[in-house]
Amino acid sequence: MGAVILYGTETGTGELVADAIADVLAADHDPAVYDMAEYAVEDLDAGDFLVVICSTYGEGELPSSALPFADELDEIKPDLTGLRFAVFGMGDTVYGDTYNRGGEIMAAKLSDLGAVQVGEHFRHDASSAVKPAKAAEEWAEALPALIAQG
Numbered sequence: 001m002g003a004v005i006l007y008g009t010e011t012g013t014g015e016l017v018a019d020a021i022a023d024v025l026a027a028d029h030d031p032a033v034y035d036m037a038e039y040a041v042e043d044l045d046a047g048d049f050l051v052v053i054c055s056t057y058g059e060g061e062l063p064s065s066a067l068p069f070a071d072e073l074d075e076i077k078p079d080l081t082g083l084r085f086a087v088f089g090m091g092d093t094v095y096g097d098t099y100n101r102g103g104e105i106m107a108a109k110l111s112d113l114g115a116v117q118v119g120e121h122f123r124h125d126a127s128s129a130v131k132p133a134k135a136a137e138e139w140a141e142a143l144p145a146l147i148a149q150g
């Protein structure tokens with residue numbers, strides 16, 4: 001099963017995270033990495049495993065590169081039955097109540113359309129000492145086993 005890695009970012013950290021996850025999956029899952037801004041909802045395929053990386057901006061909102069994809073999901077409302085996905089969310093605990101909302105918003109949108117979230121929903125904290133790409137590399141070690149279940 002191939003992996004499609006989609007990232008939503010404002011200032012580029014999400015792309016670094018996506019590349020780190022792609023490196024982990026490269027051996028067995030032929031990962032394809034896309035900015036959400038450059039990925040069409042019509043291309044979602046239940047034959048792929050989806051990895052969603054998404055930061056948080058504004059007051060608990062999606063980052064700008066995730067907005068067109070999120071809007072398309074709302075408008076087209078594709079049936080995502082059979083699609084499995086995992087989420088690596090990004091945020092900063094200094095924002096309190098809106099901490100890591102971006103990844104949670106994307107997870108809810110995909111789930112509402114019939115997709116199934118699997119594995120640990122990771123929430124990276126930009127205030128922590130752990131670098132996002134390093135955290136992503138460790139988190140991604142669990143993905144091959146999840147992908148193999150499909």
Ligand SMILES: Cc1cc2nc3c(=O)[nH]c(=O)nc-3n(C[C@H](O)[C@H](O)[C@H](O)COP(=O)(O)O)c2cc1C
Nearest residue numbers: 009010011012013014055056060091092095099100
């Ligand atoms: C103006 C601004 C607003 C932000 N708002 C939030 C927020 O509401 N909640 C949160 O958890 N993180 C928030 N963040 C933190 C970012 O999500 C975090 O730094 C993330 O690692 C950035 O990833 P990116 O470079 O891929 O966009 C905000 C950051 C900035 C600069």
